[in-house]
Amino acid sequence: MTDILILTHIDYCPPGYLAQVLDEARRDFRVLRVDLGELANIDLDRPRAVAIMGGPMSVNDELPWLATEIAALQHFIRRDIPMIGHCLGAQLLARALGAEVRRMPYTESGWQPMRRAAEASSSPWLAHLPAEFPIFQWHGDSFALPPGARPLLSSPWCENQGFAWGDRTLAVQGHPEMTEELVRLWLKDWAHLLDARQPSQQSVAQMLDQLPARVAALNQVAQGFYRHWLSLAFP
Template sequence: MSDVLILTHIDYCPPAHLAQVLQAHGCRFDVLRADLGELSGYDLERPRAVALMGGPMSVNDPLPWIAEEVAALQRFIARDLPIIGHCLGGQLLARALGADVRRMPYTEAGWQPMQRCSGAAASPWLAHLPEAFSIFQWHGDTFALPEGAQPLLSSRWCDNQAFAWGDKVLALQGHPEMTEELIALWLDDWAHLLDASQPSQQSLAEMRERLGEKVRLLNQVAEGFYAHWLKLAGL
């Protein structure tokens, strides 16, 4: 029986580095495609920790599986499980906690420097982070903060980059799970969606510059989030 449930929403937003971390820790995990209905019939009492990955859709889209996933998240929250959401996953967590998700007037894409929010310094979710760091971004929606949430991170183009709710829920707007191979795939397949004239988007050249070094540092950021998440689950 698997201890960790990972919900994905499209084939090109996989667990990526998260899966590598879980394998290195010897953690058993299930990966389900929520958009294909694979969550239906799943025993919501089974997992000890839950992760939600990204996707190109909006939580506001009229897709029947979104309501099913939000309801499952509300059950996981009621069970007090450690939950971590990436991009769309963070937006789904915000929705499950009663907050709005809205369209931004631009797309934030590329390596974006993060700023810690006021009062967030003592959060255990941020204890591993260096003074300056970036997280890879690609999103046009953003979440509002649920009632009782603690804002953790912001960027120039997105005020709400991360929040904690209670002591076990972390919602992230960016993509700390990325690997070098996955970023290369996105930049090859999605280049037509980019508009380097928008200041909120980096050019392809900027995104690819020193990619290996940037991903190595990103992996360290991700591993700190994942280590705390697994510790909370006793894994």
Template sequence: MTDILILVHADFCSPGHLAAVLDREHRDFTVLRADQGELDGYDLDRPKAVAIMGGPMSVNDPLPWIGEEIAALRHFIARDVPLIGHCLGGQLLARALGAAVHRMPYTEIGWQPLEKRAQASDNPWLAHLPREFSIYQWHSDTFDLPEGAQWLMDSPWCPNQGFSWGDKLLALQGHPEMTEELVRSWLTDWGHLLDETQASQQSKTRMLTDLPAKVADLNQVAEGFYRRWLDLAFG
């Protein structure tokens, strides 16, 4: 057991670049499959930092482990543990804070442009970011903003792209953790789900064009988030 906990919900939604950052900094971490009941019996008072990754399911699906994970997240929130949620992870944090999660009329997929909201320009989670940047997206659900949250950024297809709550919680709608390998594997294994007639989705060709450069830029976006998350936990 380690001081860093990463919750995952599918084998193809791995920690990605987050794991690379932790390995580079020689920080041990524990990965648990919340969807397979691996939170059962886990000491919720142990971790000093928690990351919640994505997954293909909806927070609204009638799966018993979802309620159990939300209860665990509420415990971490009460403990004031630094938390960072990615896509489904962000939606789970929103639900843990009492906000609704609902289906969009379309699916947002690809390298989507995001913009920092002017009211959040001084938020420390965003200090490393320019006004406009991109994050990889693949989601059909979105969260409402919990009471007391600060709305951080938006995109043309999904306004609620991220929020902070208190000084130690960041919920993101996108996937800053993506690597070249993850993008290619998603587009190989799940490419049949793409619908290029939807303006909210990029084509496979467009997503793969200049992929190394796009991922390198995304790594810089992600590392700013992860640096603050780790600094909050370990100083």
């Protein structure tokens, strides 16, 4: 097994741009499908860094593998290894750290503005970012802040968009890992779940507008997250 573990939960929520960053850094990594039981028999003391990707399920769903994954994350937390959670992955980290995850009264989707929290002024996770920047969103649940967490980001539709716990864990409600291909795939297969009449959701046309430029800017956001995460694991 490699030193970098990426936990996924469905085929259409892969590592995306994270895999590209790791390939460019010449870092081997292993991708597991936790929902298919692939976390079983993994040596949890081996990984030096862990990323947790998204998925359509809720942390509150009665799925046995969710409890297995949360227990694994708690083991990684005790080991104090660098972790980064994306959307569902962020919610799983919040739950592993003792916080509540709740259903929101609406879905937040599309390119939404992130605002830096006042408490985040000195956070190394955000050192590469301005006070406001967009991230691609698609979620209907939201996490509370775990005890001891530092709030990092908020949006007009979701107060808790990101937090740091200690120096080595980042949880981001959005999807910094998106590529052009992933955005187009999601909008091809799942546009029927959207309702552009809701102010918290963009239309498909809005999400696709200037997509190459939007994704290029998002890649810069993600690259800063991922490079800091890697620097903690491989100083």
